[in-house]
Amino acid sequence: MKFLGIDFGWRSQPSGLCCLTLQNKILHLLDLTRLDEVEAVLSWVDAQVSAQEPALIAVDAPTLIPNDSGMRLPDRLAHKYFGRYHAGCYPANLGSPFATRTLELGLSLEARGFCHAPTLIAQQPGRYQIEVFPHPAMVHLFKLERILKYKKGELAERRVELLKLRQYILDILPTLEPALNLSTLQGNNSLPKVPQTGRDLKELEDKLDSLICAYVAAHWWYWGIERNLVLGDRTTGYIVVPDPFNRTRPI
Template sequence: MKFIGIDLGWKSQPSGLCYLKWINGQLQLLDLDRKEAIADILKWIDECVQPEEPAIIAVDAPTLIPNEGGSRLPDKLTHKYFGKYHAGCYPANKNLPFADRTINFGLELESRSYVHAPTIEPQKLGRYQIEVFPHPAIVHLFNLERILKYKKGRLSQRRLELIKLQNYLLNILPSLSPAVRLGDSFFLEIPTTGAALKATEDKLDGLICAYVAAYWWYWGEQHNLVLGDRTTGYIVIPQRILA
């Protein structure tokens, strides 16, 4: 089974990409990348996962948007359940500039037989896609009291928060079930300039997306929350892991 994480650029900015594979009872990191054009992202996916191979693709973007205005149900539910962690998500509707891009990306995945999976039979092989959201996933997977604020603020503070995220990934992911073997592909230096820091942020978000895909496939609803459904749009979030 293969697990693809896509931190999709909602407009024309680059997207963070991650490829994990289930090998001998654990996840191995095979690729971290960043690409801008949707065509290049889809080509990368097609190279990672051959036709008919089982895989689940987790996308940090609203690929299902049924509403013309306002917010989707899953968007509202993130604020209800995760607002206290500062982890409510951006509202999505069909009239916003990014909507065509994110919806069409989901349709491109459907054309490749990746079916939406707001419900799943744990560890059943197939080709699936889900929507995910890194902020609440990070809060729950690493048992935090608030999000890591690596996206906004002063560069120096963002860098410190990104270092925290990388340390959690290095120290905690290998101890979870499923466990992750990060390997030599995982970079260790967190950049000090803005553009390079953003590129690293995108890749780490892609890794979180890919891990949530694996966590959803491995555990299903036993250890995950699903906000919304196929009709309203949905977001899959790991449940909080208690020590």
């Protein structure tokens, strides 16, 4: 079973992309990259997962938007449960400038057989897609008291926060179930180093966000509702959040 993470560029910016594979209950990194165009993202999906091959794709973008205005139910629930961690999400509606782009991505994945899976039977192979949001996922996975603020602020401050994220990935995700193995044949870890410049920092940010998305996909498939939360549903839109330590009561 493969697990793909797409940190999607909501407007026109590049998308971070990650592919993990599960073998003997261990996740291994197959690809970690960044691409510009939506067509390139979809071609990457096709290259990672052949026709009819089982996989679960986790997208950091609102791919279901039923409301003409205001906030979706999952957006409101994200603020309710994760606002105190500074992890409330950006509201989405059909009037949002990114709506057409993100909806079309979800439809393109559905056309490839990846059905929305706000509910599923744990560890049952299939072709699924879910919406995720890295910030609340990190709060739960890493037991944070607030989000890692690597997206805004001075370059030096963002770099420090991104260093923290990279180290959390290396230290914690290998200890969870399913465990993430990032070791190479040479004994080193396979994550890129944190760079010094702003442009390179943004590229690594997108890649690490996509890795978190891919891990959330694996965690959802592996545990289902037992160790995950679902904010919303297929009708209202939804966001899947891992909760391996039962930090938040069920929605």
